[in-house]
Amino acid sequence: MISAASDISSPVGVIAGGGAMPFAVADSLAARGIAPVLFALRGACDPAPLERFRHHWISVGQLGRATKLFRSEGCRDLIFIGTLLRPALSEIRLDWGTLRVLGRVWAAFRGGDDHLLSGIGRILEQDGFRMVGIRDVAPDVLMPEGQIARATPDAAAAADIAKGREVLGALGPFDIGQAVVVIDGHVVAVEDIEGTDGLLARVARLREAGRIRARSGRGVLVKAPKSGQDLRFDLPTVGAKTIEGAASAGLAGIAVIAGHTIAADSQAMIEAADRAGLFVQGLSA
Structure with missing residues (x-):
């Protein structure tokens, strides 16, 4: 896919889910002289930081209202960023704009999260908007290649990383998850609907229960986009909380795909x- 980075128009519409990343992206845009307008998803976006930006509240299922707001603000380019719990169709309050494309919305819901987001993105693009990715609007928040902490992986960890990448490559077409934990060559846990934090908490419980016998300080969390994934949507994300979870799970470190993984508050x-003695590695794509 050709990058849109050199052709980004101002303002950019930031469709904001939960967490800190929508605001980090908005700050990155503003620092580059591109005006962000946030379209905050009700029930997901944090209202407190929102007040620093020009913004509107929108609800999932209100495509008609959303597209009118995008146009009124002059936002040709749109990015979706942040967490969003997948709603059931029965929970969505549909407006006329959504009903107009209900067949395509239904088709988007009949699949995994990547299928859903890319399907909604295609609907918006057919309405004249352009969906862009984090690499286009805020490349500074992406994971760089190489080691970014003091610790480095040993030969056992490098082998676990290689196996983790192989496992994720095989699982990618099924749109299941973006993370796996491998310890001494054994796949002990794969990410599912609970997300990465839940995955790491599960590994910690398995250790406490004696189901994982390897000593603490071994094993790796590996994260990567799904094979064939539209990289404008739902990129893997890591941050300080990921490190804390990996430390609690007794792992040696984490490895993610450089340039295709969001590093939330990388300094933290x-x-x-460094406090936990874990390595953090950005892998070549």
């Missing part, structure tokens, strides 16, 4: 890794 993540 590096500090947390």
Whole structure:
């Protein structure tokens, strides 16, 4: 896919889910002289930081209202960023704009999260908007290649990383998850609907229960986009909380795909890794 980075128009519409990343992206845009307008998703976006930016509240299922707001603000380019719990169709309050494309919305819901987001993105693009990715609007928040903490992986960890990448490559077409934990060559846990934090908490419980016998300080969390994934949507994210979870799970470190993984508050993540003695590696794509 050709990058849109050199052709970004101002303002950019930031469709904001939960967490800190929508605001980090908005700050990155503003620092580059591109005006962000945030379209905050009800029930997901944090209202407190929102007040620093020009913004509107929108609800999932209100495509008609959303597209009118995008146009009124002059936002040709749109990015979706942040967490969002997948709603059931029965929970969505549909407006007329959504009903107009209900068949395509239904088709988007009949699949995993990447299928859903890319499907909604295609609907918006057919309405004349352009969906862009984090690499286009805020490349500074992406994970760089190489080691970014003091610790480095040993040969056992490098082998676990290689196996983790192989496992994620095989699982990618099924749109299941973006993370796996490998310890001494054994796949002990794969990410599911609970997300990465839940995955790491599960590994910690398995250790406490004696189901994982390897000593603490071994094993790796590996994260990567799904094979064939539209990289404008739902990129893997790591941050200080990921490091804390990996430390609690007794792992040696984490490895993610450089340039295709969001590093939330990277300085705090590096500090947390150095305190815990974990490595953080950005892998070549």
